[in-house]
Amino acid sequence: MSTPDFLTDFHEVARIGATENGGVDRQAATEEDRRTREWFREFAQRRGWEVRVDGIGNQFALVEFTPGAPHILLGSHLDSQPLGGRFDGAYGVIAGLHAADRIARRVAEGGERPAVNLAVVNWFNEEGGRFAPSIMGSSVFAGLMDEQLMLEVRDLAGVRVRDALEAIGYLGSDARPQICGYAEIHIEQGRILEREATPIGAVDYSWFTQKLDIEVLGEQSHTGATAMADRHDALVGAAQVIMKVHEVTGCFEPETLVSSVGQLTLEPNSPIVVARRVHLVADLRAAEERVVREARARLLDDFAGIASASGLTINATDFDVRDNQHYPEDGLALTERVAADLGLGARRIRTMAGHDSVAMNRIAPTVMMFIPSVDGVSHCEREFSRDEDMLAGLDVLTEVGWRMLHGALACTPNGGAPVSR
Known part of the structure; x- marks a missing residue:
């Protein structure tokens, strides 16, 4: 042809x-x-x-x-x-x-x-x-x-x-x-x-690539009537998670690791409700498995710290791991x-x-x-x-x-x- x-x-x-x-x-x-x-x-x-x-x-x-x-x-x-x-x-x-x-x-x-x-x-x-x-x-x-x-x-x-x-x-x-x-x-x-x-x-x-399936759990409440000190905002916690996923690449030599959060959903997704749940997926990739594993371990520690400081629950599960x-x-x-x-x-x-x-x-x-x-x-x-x-x-x-x-x-x-x- x-x-x-x-x-x-x-x-x-x-x-x-x-x-x-x-x-x-x-x-x-x-x-x-x-x-x-x-x-x-x-x-x-x-x-x-x-x-x-x-x-x-x-x-x-x-x-x-x-x-x-x-x-x-x-x-x-x-x-x-x-x-x-x-x-x-x-x-x-x-x-x-x-x-x-x-x-x-x-x-x-x-x-x-x-x-x-x-x-x-x-x-x-x-x-x-x-x-x-x-x-x-x-x-x-x-x-x-x-x-x-x-x-x-x-x-x-x-x-x-x-x-x-x-x-x-x-x-x-x-x-x-x-x-x-x-x-x-x-x-x-x-x-x-x-x-x-x-x-x-x-x-x-x-x-080498792997994803983390991440769930951030807080408490649903009124955006106008709930005092800031009383909030457990899952979306704020998710924002911190996203930044940690982005920042972890800086722990390695340039261009060694790439990372991102490309998908996020939240509940109840109302403009006048503090979010009770956010689901997101993080993606980690590197030429060496060791680098991905180390980045994953750092992130899990970071997530635990975020959860403790903000009164949230953060669950992270390994997902779609490819050697x-x-x-x-x-x-x-x-x-x-x-x-x-x-x-x-x-x-x-x-x-x-x-x-x-x-x-x-x-x-x-x-x-x-x-x-x-x-x-x-x-x-x-x-x-x-x-x-x-x-x-x-x-x-x-x-x-x-x-x-x-x-x-x-x-x-x-x-x-x-x-x-x-």
Whole structure:
């Protein structure tokens, strides 16, 4: 398929859930998510590919070369953050579909027929903006999360994952494809590639990450009638918690640790009532597990001090802990060889963000690649990657996929024995 078709498709998908400032809002299992899924389905069916949807809403397009053989899987996710960017995730899915189409045409035109099959995936709820935790669909696929428990997860409005998927017609029951390798391409969400004018990043490892699920409990009272000395304001305590989460990075060398509180809800959320309960989620990430563990310990001590001084109760529970994942050396070398063969520069790079590949790397040989992000901005409407960088990444993904199909990495079906060729 020609280059303009990829760009046309990318910018067409970007219109689904488009926001006024150039971003998208396609949270998991919403109407906008359904529309992107329909676009994915139609792309595959026009080419005669089988489409499946599994029990957690993951969507697969299957390209068969050798009946009964496992699949090399390409893809990412089409859901977005609220008021998010149009490149995060979607680029990897659309590039995966176009790479698969190029590969299928190459085989049809006489190229060597692979001994294994090819598939493209749109993972459910990678972002975790509506339903926590993130990376849900791929983690269920990889056996890291329980499907039934995840189907019972509720959003802030109380809607379950199960019901949301049923409402958009994408609570599936199809068999999951057996896979023997995975490749994902994504925008960097950082400034390194852009700063160094390098078109391709070969991701070598992911940062250690964990969240803290925090509940601050006080006492509900009248904002006008309650004396200041008599108040037990959960929101004031939560504000102190938020500042401690921000300040803990200063206990380490610069750029060693990142932290944030990105979500907060309070009860009863009335302008004339002192808050009785605040729920928030803190996010800690570092290259070294030791740093995250030390920051966590400091924060728990800080929270105890805040609770004691203000007459509040603060409960903090570990949530969504993910250890470092190191990607296979053979996959890194493959990316570097392909980039060189295509006349493109490449460098090894870590990922601070989580991706579906972090889950998939546990069960199959996995290749993770980045293209540059302008200003390193992501999860916001001005997120941007240039057309020429997307096209270069598509070329690399296509060739990486082709070589994986022909044995460039040891092909291990879902963590089992290598496939004989």
